[in-house]
Amino acid sequence: MTRLTSGDYVVRAIRPAEWEKVRGLRLDALRDPAAPLAFLEGYEEAAAKADLFWQDRAAGSGEGSATAQQFIAELPDGSWAxxxxxxxxxxxxxxxxxxxxxxxxxxxxxxxxxxxxxxNGLIKAMFDAGVSWAWGRGAERVRLLVHEDNERAQGAYRKAGFRPSGVRVPFVKDAAQNELEFVLDR
Structure with a gap:
């Protein structure tokens, strides 16, 4: 199989009608070995949510939303990476x-x-789209929180241009652990 590069994907905002694919990708993400550090909800909790929850989530973060935007990386066959x-x-x-x-x-x-x-550079392409969208809505900076032990994610965020701000917040699931704020200033 030929290795894909970031240019082989279309990075775009989701459409509200794609709520089933939004749900499917989220459930796949929650099965990842790093999910307990990366996401606040668990697989069972998310899988139990009604279709209306996913429809509302897709509508609230889909094309046309001014307050949230979910970006996906789509392959030529229509699947999401x-x-x-x-x-x-x-x-x-x-x-x-x-x-x-x-x-x-x-x-x-x-x-x-x-x-x-x-x-393959895909994460950087996705961040570029998300950051550009935030700048277009007047954001002065873009931030994220990452678990202190999630070194893989920290490395990816650094490659996308984010840097630790020095702010630490207690991890919601365990106050003895921390999340680190990473920022990208305009």
């Missing part, structure tokens, strides 16, 4: 963990690339 979502956080509000948001920013969540598509 990976995904990430960017949320817009407004200055003067609190983020999902209750911390104050000091400036308008993008917050990257739900990053996943299928194992057979890793190591």
């Amino acid at each position: 990976g995904s990430l979502t960017v949320l817009i956080e407004e200055a003067g509000t609190e983020d999902w963990a209750g911390f104050p948001v000091e400036r308008r920013q993008g917050h990257v969540v739900g990053v996943y690339v299928r194992p057979e598509h890793r190591g």
Whole structure:
């Protein structure tokens, strides 16, 4: 098999009607060995969610949404190789963990690339699309949180241009562990 490069994929926003593929990719991500460090929900919890949840999620982060955008990497056969979502956080509000948001920013969540598509530059192409979308909505920076022990993800985020900010927040699943904030300033 020929090794794919990042140019072999189309990176685009999801469409609300693609909610079943959104669900399928998320469930696959939650089966990844790194999922307990990378995602806050577990496979069983996500698999039990009703279709309406996935329909709402796809509508809220699909093409045309001003506050969130889920990007996927699509192969020529229509299958999806990976995904990430960017949320817009407004200055003067609190983020999902209750911390104050000091400036308008993008917050990257739900990053996943299928194992057979890793190591070819795809993650950088997906981040480029997500960051560009955030800049187009007036974000002053883009950030993400990554578990302190998830070195593979930290390496991928560094390759995409993100750097540790020095901010550490308690890991929601275990306050004895931390997540590190990585940022990309405009």
